[in-house]
Structure formats: structure tokens, C-alpha cells
Amino acid sequence: MAKRLGNQTIILDKQPIILSGAGIVGKKEGDGPLARYFDDVVDDEYAGEKTFEAAESRILRDTFIKALEKSGKSSTDINLILSGDLLNQCTAASYAFRDVDTPYLGLFGACSTMSESLAVASMIIDGGSVDYAVCAASSHFCSAERQFRYPLEFGAQRTPTSQWTVTGAGAIVLGKDGQGPKITCVTPGKIIDEGIKDSNNMGAAMSPAAFDTIRSHLIDTGRSVDDYDLILTGDLGSFGSTMLRDLLSKSNIDLKNKHKDCGTIIFDLEKQGVDCGGSGCGCSAAVFSTYILDQFMQGILKRVLFVATGALLSPTRIQQGETIPGIAHAVLIEA
Amino acid sequence: MIDILKAFLLGGCICIIGQLLIDLTKITPARIMVIFVVSGVVLGIFGLYQPLIEWGGAGATVPLVGFGNTLAKGVIKEVDKVGLLGIFTGGVKAAAAGITAAVTFGYIMAIISKPKIKS
Amino acid sequence: MKKQISKHEYQKMVDKKAPGSHIVRNLFAAFITGGAICSVGQIVMLVFKNFGADKETVASVTSIIMVFIGAFLTGINIYDEIGKFGGAGASIPITGFSNSIVSPAMEFKKEGYVMGVGAKMFLIAGPVLVYGIFSSVVAGLLYFIWKQVM
Structure with a gap:
């Protein structure tokens, strides 16, 4: 049986395998x-489809198929898909998996969806009711822009704190047995709203949530930053990462050189004109599912706290004068 | 030639005011456009914008303030001509060319082209 | 668990550390872009004046042509680049008004010609017309009253 440590952290007993x-x-x-x-890199923003939403679904489904292929499983071996994206009604995920003959749970955690799905799936597998699950998340620059900001061809300047929504998807096949790194511990996050209203500054809106989850995880487990090879946040971007360090240092937690942020490593911030870096569910999903897993396979990383962060931003509520709630979920991956 | 230079200077300066609003206050572009048109109407009704047009030509008429000024001038003209009814007909009558052109070309462009990502 | 900092303090931390706009660069770019667009307008005006058109015709034709230029550059996926460079210099001229109409019309074409192109065309420009026309009506009313009184 899994057991709870402190208020928030769950130590998994069966330790699902990636x-x-x-x-x-x-x-x-x-x-x-x-x-x-x-x-794979899809050069055409329409991915051969007619609309950006369809393109995002296409990328998500192709990623799902690729992950299955690599695991040697078939879709009938999978008991559950947990997936989500940024769009209203989780459009990309619903349409990506409608032709897949596998039970599906849609999740919305904004850009935190990847770690949310890993957290939920690993707890379900730990509970014994599911043997194999796929966790996936996606985002698309163009579908996100039209839902959250302006039409693509509208000539507006980007503000320096803004982030670039990643076009992409990541998928992970989790199982009760097999070879690979294990998920050993989960710290679901609380919704934290520190009153940021600027929808062009999502890093600042999310960093208090990342701070809260990381701190709770460390307190619950009684560990320190030194016990980890890497603390990987989702998409705080360069400014959000600065704020996270500041907040943690106020609680006497020093991240040292142990912190990386998917949003700042997926792009070359100087050269690619993305201001503070990447964002979107697809950002942390794609970085974690490829680069980070590769580092595990090579034995470079042995213990990583993956903390995908989400700005639970509603354009409607922002127009009504509301602030942006943030969330961050942590999963601990060990070799 | 001097007219073109004047238009450049005046148009540039009006846009600088807009940019200052964007950078210092974080007002969204849509709101900036509204502010500029309404200020054009206010300036126009008091006849304060006409001197700028006379000096800077297109530098004053091409920015959205000029659009607001056109609305105001149109309304004054029609009120003078037909009285009360002019309040409702004057503004749009004067601005009809710009509005109709925007709808027409907008529609045509929407049909023949599609949005693209820039990287 | 006790809160480390208040919302107000956090906002202050953010404001202090947030990277600011390059104001000087932006103002310069806005000046150049806006100036250039207005110069084009001036050239169009001069050309039509030479044809001997009267003042009002010149003004109308100029705005039609400027709107067309804005629409065309939007259609060939260029105006957003101009906007990214020039900021207000691109959005305040009437070409920017045109861009604000064409860009949503293009973007929402996939949702159909009525509820997509037709309805979304004024997503950004709608408020400009609403407030422009409404304020012209208020202005006209005030002018009418003023005329009666004087």
C-alpha cells in the first residue's frame, strides 16, 4: 500500500515504471x-491537417503511437490514457484519442498536465487497478494564440515577460513491470494565487505554485535539494525561474545548480526571439519524455523531481478583472 | 518633398505617443486604438485637429486620430446641413470610405489567404 | 502552513525584477514605422491631388488605398512582422485598423463564412467603431445643442 507523508506527499509502494x-x-x-x-519534427504548422486544432490532435496522436511503438506494447495492452491540453474542452486530446480503442480520462492542469497525468496514473497503477497507462499532453502555438491572445496575423508586439507556447506533444508509457526509471513519489500541488493579473507574465503567476509544491515536497520527505540530481520545473521561463529562486531563498532553500526549467532549455532564448522561453503543456511533456528520459537511460540522472507548472488562466475571468491561479504537481523519478 | 517629410515627422510623433502608452501602462493594443479614435473625435469637435492636418497632411489623417477627426467633422457638417438628423448620419457618412474598404478588403483577403506561424 | 509573503509583497517583487520593455528602441521603431506609413499616405495624396481631385475625394481615396495596403500586407503574412517591429507605429495608422479587421477574418475562416469570417471580423476593430461612432453622435448632439443656444 502507498502511504502518505506529511500533508501532501504520497510514497508509492509498487513504483510504476516508465x-x-x-x-x-x-x-x-x-x-x-x-x-x-x-x-520527430513537424515542419508544417498545419501538420497536414486543415486547422490548427486538428494539427495539435494529430501531433498528440502520433506521439502516443510513437511512445507505444518504443515500449513494445500495443494499444490493447493499455488500460488507460490520461491526457490533456490547453484548449477549451481539452479539444486536442479528445479528438486525438477518439479513434483509439482505449479508455480515456481527460485532464486539465494547463501547462502542468504532464506531471498531473503522471501523478494520477502512477497512483492508479500503484493501487493495482490498471497495469499499463499512457500519459500524454500537447500544445500548439497557433491554437493557443487564437484562444488566449490575438489572431496570428495581428500586428502586436510581444511583451518581454511573455513566453512562447510550444508546438509539440509528449507521451509516456507507464507500467506495473518492465525496464526503466520508476516513479517513487508524488506531491500533488495546491492552487496558489499570488495576485498576478498580467496574462503576459505567466512565469510570475506560476512560480509561487512551484515554490509551494517544491517546499512541501522537501518538508514532507525530509530531504534537501542536495538529494536530487535535478529539480525540473515545467515552463516557468527565465523570469519565473528567477522568481522561484527568490521565493525559495526566502525560505532558506537554495536550488544551487540543481534546477532546470523546460521552458528555458527547449529554446535558445537569445537567438529564437521567445522572450522568457517556452510554455504550454507540450513544453514540459516533450522535454521530459525525450531529453530527460534519455539522460536517465544514459545514467546521467538518477533522481529527478519533475514539477510541471500551470497557469490556470481563464481569458473570461481575466477580462472580468480576476487574477491568475497557478498550480504545480511534483513526481519523483528514480533510476 | 517637404510635405512627405512633414507627414513622416507628425505621423511618427503620434505613434510615439501610442507606444509610450503601451510600454508605460500595459494598455492592450485594442484599447489604444479606441483611445486614439475617441481623442480624434474630441479634438475634431473643437476644431483642434485641423491645424495638424494642414501642417502634416497624411501624417495627421492616416493615424486613427484622423479617423476620429473625420467622424467629428462629418457630424458637424451634417448637423449644419440637415439639423438633428445629421447627428446620426454625419459621422459614418464621412468615414464610409475607410469602413467599407476595410470590410471589403478584409473579406476578400480572408477568402484568399491563410494565417501562418513565424519563427 | 503559514504564508511566506503577502500578495502585495509578491507583486512588488515581480515588478522590481521583471524585465522591462526596451523603451527607447520601441519608441524609435514606432516613430520610424508610423512615419513611413504616413509618408506613403502623403505620397498617395499628392498623386491624387495631381490628378486634380478635390480635397474630399483625395481624403477618401487615400484612406481606401491605405486600408487596402494594410489588408494586402496582412493577407500575405507580412503585417504582423511590421507590427512586431514597430508596435504602435504599425497599429495606430489606418493600415493597423485594417490589419485588425483582416487578421481575425483570416484566422476564423475555419469556423465558417458567417460565424467565422463574418462575426469575428470585428473582434478587435469592433470597439474602435463602437466608440468612434458613439462619441461622434455625442459630439454631434453637443454641437447641435450649442448651435441652438448660441
Whole structure:
């Protein structure tokens, strides 16, 4: 049986295994520093489809198929798909998996969806009711822009704190047995809202949530930053990462050189004109499912706290004058 | 030639005011556009914008303030001509060319082209 | 668990550390872009004046042509680049108004010609017309009253 430590952290007993991971991204991401780790780069923003929403679903489904292929499982071996994206009604995921003959649970955690799905799936597998599950998440720059901001061709400047929604998807096959790194511990996050209203500054809106989850995880487990090879946040971007360090240092937690952020490593911030870095469910999903897993396979990483962060932003509520709630879920992966 | 230079200077300066609003106050572009048109109407009704047009030509008429000024001038003209009814007909009558052109070309462009990502 | 900092303090931390806009660069870019667009307008005006058109015709034709230029550059996927460079310099001229109409019309074409192109065309420009026309009506009313009184 799994047991709870402190208020928030769950130590898993059966320790589900990451059998495989896959990540497919768009052209801009494919021009970035992590290019060689991705399974495929889709040059056409429409991915051969007619709309951006369909393109996102297509990328998500292809990533799912790729991950299955790499794990040697077939879709009938999978008992459950847990997936989500940024769009209203989890559009990308619903349409990606409608032709897949596997039970599906849709999740919304904004950009934290990847660690949310890993957290939920590993607890379900730990409970014994599911043997194999696929966790996946996606985002698409164009479908996100039209839902959250302006039409693509509208001539507006980007503000310096803004982030670039990653076009891409990541998928992980989790199982009760097999070879691969294990998920040993889960710390679901609380919704934290520190009153940020600027929807062009999502890093600042999410960093208090990342701070809260990381701190709770460390307190619950009684560990320190030194016990980890890497603390990987989702998509705080460069400014959000600065804020996270500041907040943690106020609680006397020093991240030292143990912290990386998917949003800042997926792009070359200087050269690619993405301001504070990448964001979107697909950002942490693709980086974790490819680059980070590769580091595990090579034995470079042995214990990683993966903390995907989400800005639970509602354009409607922002227009009504509300602030942006943030969330972050942590999963601990050990070799 | 001097007219073109004047238009450049005046148009540039008006846009600088807009940019200052964007950078210093974080007002969204849509709101900036609204502010500029309404200020054009206010300036226009008091006849304060006409001197700028006379000096800077297109530098004053091409920015959205000029669009607001056109609305105001149109309404004044029609009120003078037909009285009360002019309040409702004057503005749009004067701005009809711009509005109709925007709808027409907008529609045509929407049919023949599609949005693309830039990287 | 006790809160480390208040919302107000956090906002202050964020404001202090947030990377600011490059204001000087932005103002310069806005000046150049806006100036250039207005110069084009001036050239169009001069050309039509030479044809001997009267003042009002010149003004109308100029705005039609400027709107067309804005729409065309939007259609060939260029105006957003101009906007990214020039900021307000691209959005405040009437070409920017045109861009704000064409860009959502293009973007929402996939949702159909009525509820997509037709309805979403004024997503951004709608407020400009609403407030422009409404304020012109208020202005006209005030002018009418003023005329009666004087």
C-alpha cells in the first residue's frame, strides 16, 4: 500500500515504471537546442491537417503511437490514457484519442498536465487497478494564440515577460513491470494565487505554485535539494525561474545548480526571439519524455523531481478583472 | 518633398505617443486604438485637429486620430446641413470610405489567404 | 502552513525584477514605422491631388488605398512582422485598423463564412467603431445643442 507523508506527499509502494517516452515538436522547437532528442519534427504548422486544432490532435496522436511503438506494447495492452491540453474542452486530446480503442480520462492542469497525468496514473497503477497507462499532453502555438491572445496575423508586439507556447506533444508509457526509471513519489500541488493579473507574465503567476509544491515536497520527505540530481520545473521561463529562486531563498532553500526549467532549455532564448522561453503543456511533456528520459537511460540522472507548472488562466475571468491561479504537481523519478 | 517629410515627422510623433502608452501602462493594443479614435473625435469637435492636418497632411489623417477627426467633422457638417438628423448620419457618412474598404478588403483577403506561424 | 509573503509583497517583487520593455528602441521603431506609413499616405495624396481631385475625394481615396495596403500586407503574412517591429507605429495608422479587421477574418475562416469570417471580423476593430461612432453622435448632439443656444 502507498502511504502518505506529511500533508501532501504520497510514497508509492509498487513504483510504476516508465517503459518509454516520445516527443514530437514543431519547426521552431526543432530548431532549438534539444532538436536531436525529439522523435520527430513537424515542419508544417498545419501538420497536414486543415486547422490548427486538428494539427495539435494529430501531433498528440502520433506521439502516443510513437511512445507505444518504443515500449513494445500495443494499444490493447493499455488500460488507460490520461491526457490533456490547453484548449477549451481539452479539444486536442479528445479528438486525438477518439479513434483509439482505449479508455480515456481527460485532464486539465494547463501547462502542468504532464506531471498531473503522471501523478494520477502512477497512483492508479500503484493501487493495482490498471497495469499499463499512457500519459500524454500537447500544445500548439497557433491554437493557443487564437484562444488566449490575438489572431496570428495581428500586428502586436510581444511583451518581454511573455513566453512562447510550444508546438509539440509528449507521451509516456507507464507500467506495473518492465525496464526503466520508476516513479517513487508524488506531491500533488495546491492552487496558489499570488495576485498576478498580467496574462503576459505567466512565469510570475506560476512560480509561487512551484515554490509551494517544491517546499512541501522537501518538508514532507525530509530531504534537501542536495538529494536530487535535478529539480525540473515545467515552463516557468527565465523570469519565473528567477522568481522561484527568490521565493525559495526566502525560505532558506537554495536550488544551487540543481534546477532546470523546460521552458528555458527547449529554446535558445537569445537567438529564437521567445522572450522568457517556452510554455504550454507540450513544453514540459516533450522535454521530459525525450531529453530527460534519455539522460536517465544514459545514467546521467538518477533522481529527478519533475514539477510541471500551470497557469490556470481563464481569458473570461481575466477580462472580468480576476487574477491568475497557478498550480504545480511534483513526481519523483528514480533510476 | 517637404510635405512627405512633414507627414513622416507628425505621423511618427503620434505613434510615439501610442507606444509610450503601451510600454508605460500595459494598455492592450485594442484599447489604444479606441483611445486614439475617441481623442480624434474630441479634438475634431473643437476644431483642434485641423491645424495638424494642414501642417502634416497624411501624417495627421492616416493615424486613427484622423479617423476620429473625420467622424467629428462629418457630424458637424451634417448637423449644419440637415439639423438633428445629421447627428446620426454625419459621422459614418464621412468615414464610409475607410469602413467599407476595410470590410471589403478584409473579406476578400480572408477568402484568399491563410494565417501562418513565424519563427 | 503559514504564508511566506503577502500578495502585495509578491507583486512588488515581480515588478522590481521583471524585465522591462526596451523603451527607447520601441519608441524609435514606432516613430520610424508610423512615419513611413504616413509618408506613403502623403505620397498617395499628392498623386491624387495631381490628378486634380478635390480635397474630399483625395481624403477618401487615400484612406481606401491605405486600408487596402494594410489588408494586402496582412493577407500575405507580412503585417504582423511590421507590427512586431514597430508596435504602435504599425497599429495606430489606418493600415493597423485594417490589419485588425483582416487578421481575425483570416484566422476564423475555419469556423465558417458567417460565424467565422463574418462575426469575428470585428473582434478587435469592433470597439474602435463602437466608440468612434458613439462619441461622434455625442459630439454631434453637443454641437447641435450649442448651435441652438448660441
